[in-house]
Amino acid sequence: MEATDAARMQVRPGEEPWTHEEVARLRARLEEDVAAARREVRAVEAGFAELLEDPVEGAGDDSADTGAKAFQREHELALAYNTRDLLAQSEEAIERMNAGTYGICRSCGQAVGKARLQAFPRATLCVTCKQREERR
Template sequence: MAEEQVELTKFQVLLSEERARLEREMEAFRSDTGKLEGDGRKRTDLGAADGSASLSEREREMGYHDQLEGTLKEVDDALRRVEEGTYGLCELCTEPINEARLEALPFAKLCIACQEKTEG
């Protein structure tokens, strides 16, 4: 039991560090792109000639922002599973997720076999 607690603590620390890193990255993103308006778009005062390039850049920025938010949600979900005592168990088959997988992707919800089934 003590070994399981050490492992759980190790992953809780990894997840907390990842959460802090993501929050720093999101803050840097907000600083780099300026204040986001209510709809999440960067404010620009570009003319029509720059419109398509500007739109493409904004789409990339928002895609990156959405990716960061999605990963942060996954990390928060994993931290919740730690608290609930279900962390490290596959959400589909309920078998333990390989430790190497959790070390590589601490917020993994599925074992490799189930992940491959959902992708295929």
């Protein structure tokens, strides 16, 4: 994102305008999140591929061992789904930066808020709209 893009980003009343450095830090953080999530997803997928390739894995286990392994696999799958979701959110945030729509609430069209984006750079809703969504 160029300096002019930072200057065009909306802020809430009372907030200082975005600087190029602040936007660059957010972009770098999102890009780091994307890289880390991709590595984690690849690692989990590789682990499951190995598990599927080993037909004798778990042979001779009692029911408690089988249940524990099934629980562990389900837990790893849930973590992988969460990681994929965070990956998609981070990629989408970078796309919004590129499109010039980053920091605009998807619900009301107002600024999400600089402090909110610095705390959670994948935010797509301002605090008011997020609270309204959570009450539903």
